Amino acid sequence: MRYSEEFRDRALVQELSRQLGNLAPAPATIMEVCGTHTMSVARFGLKMLLPPGVRLISGPGCPVCVTSQQDLDSFLTLGEHPGVVLTTFGDMVRVPGSRNSLDRQRAAGTDVRIVYSPFDAVDLAQKEPGKHFVFFGVGFETTMPATALAIQTAAAAKLKNFSVFSVHKTMPAALNTLLSSSELQVSGLLLPGHVSAIVGAASYDFIPQKFNIPGAVTGFEPLDILLGIEAILIQLRNGHIHVANTYKRAVSATANPKAQRVLQEVFNSSDAEWRGLGVIPESGVSIQPGYADFDARLRFAEILKNVPPPQKTPCRCGEILRGILPPPDCPLFGTTCTPSQPFGPCMVSSEGACAAAYRFG
């Protein structure tokens, strides 16, 4: 068992796809909430395996895409400060801010380092004590424990030259806002498997209870995704609406207790601004006062308060993230906005709905 190829078995994929045809008497619109699902669906051509009438739309689960322009502009501004090194995951470097992107700013002389994990940023800070390393804390619950542990590692090492600019966001709060809006009509949700490994499948019980919409916690291989869709179609057919867990090899009903503890030690729940969704109460995190020395928002408060408000652009990423505009319907799509010259984050990130639609159709 290698937990990957087995779940790509062509014969089983074809058989499951045939089964779906028997389960889908009526049209259904299913949102894949997670950007990694968007990428898998596109990469494996799974839309072609769905029965007629069953449609997949992308949701707000691409962390790069939902990072607000104001937050990106603020992080970029920190890089103009002498002695500051910006550290970030690679996905973020080409996203255009109002005036610049990380890669353009790097070309203009800012020290920008791409890291694979927040622990790498802490290592850099230890090796180069003369500079201050700010880590761009992007990501959902999957990524938050790594950032929290990195802050604790830096605190234990008594580092004075490491901080985090947190734009971390929490998924259940965003789903609640999205589903509360009348503009989105979905029949079911494929729920993010790796967020769920941290928060537990039961975190989404409010979705069937409050909105009467079926959900399926879903893995990322082709069979996983088809199993998630099958679980939703079965619920639509028999009317027993709940959250199915079709990714049990990685996800349990309850949260990972170690992750919950470290998140509570380092972070407080706070409001967060999402691109396309606006400010959602309690959908982000701030750093606990006990770790204030590692909070870039406090440490550089004087610089950050002078960041001008973001400039408006014709990018319609916001509507795409809310699932109400298909990427090809944006006037910029494929013309002025392409993966090589992206206008907005949904085209930059490989997980963005626009990039997936452009590359895989």
Next chain:
Amino acid sequence: MCLAIPMKIINIEGTIATAEVDGVTRQARLDLIPEAGIGDFVLIHAGLAISRLDPEDAAATLALLREMADAIQ
């Protein structure tokens, strides 16, 4: 960005595991799943192991799919 890769733990030193897949090795912290041991497959995301993969659940999912396919043929 929530991509996490299944990798096999081949060594553990303190809370740091070395994990391998297809000849690629990575280091990952085991703080969230200290019960993981050498030989286990774990999901690794941003330098952190976020879940230990359960062989029985994985086998059960695949067995169910195969039964379904066999029943039809």
